[in-house]
Amino acid sequence: MDQLIGSRLREARKNAGMFQADAAEKMEMSRPTLSAIESGKRTVTAEEIIRFAELYHVTSEYLLYGMEESNPQVQRLMSYSRMFAELTTDEQKQIVSMMKNMKDQRSSDD
Numbered sequence: 123m124d125q126l127i128g129s130r131l132r133e134a135r136k137n138a139g140m141f142q143a144d145a146a147e148k149m150e151m152s153r154p155t156l157s158a159i160e161s162g163k164r165t166v167t168a169e170e171i172i173r174f175a176e177l178y179h180v181t182s183e184y185l186l187y188g189m190e191e192s193n194p195q196v197q198r199l200m201s202y203s204r205m206f207a208e209l210t211t212d213e214q215k216q217i218v219s220m221m222k223n224m225k226d227q228r229s230s231d232d
Contacts, residue, residue, distance in 0.1 A: 149177065
């Protein structure tokens with residue numbers, strides 16, 4: 123599994139036109155560490171996956187599972203997910219409550 127993720131990371135980096143040294147610097151890690159991740163010798167953390175996705179302009183799902191990014195719904199959901207993750211716990215609870223209210227309202231209108 124780590125080798126598959128590493129391969130996708132390497133591919134995404136190359137597609138972004140970046141060298142390992144540049145990507146490692148932006149990720150605040152050594153080039154040997156990035157090399158170990160790309161070769162599957164070092165496990166990548168969830169936080170690193172998110173940062174790599176942002177750096178390479180791909181989705182986390184693509185890096186983890188190889189899901190194509192061309193699906194607009196996946197792209198939109200990933201955008202929402204990133205915004206949601208930046209909110210405080212209280213703000214997240216408010217958003218979830220609003221979503222539940224909207225769903226309940228739609229159900230009662232049917």
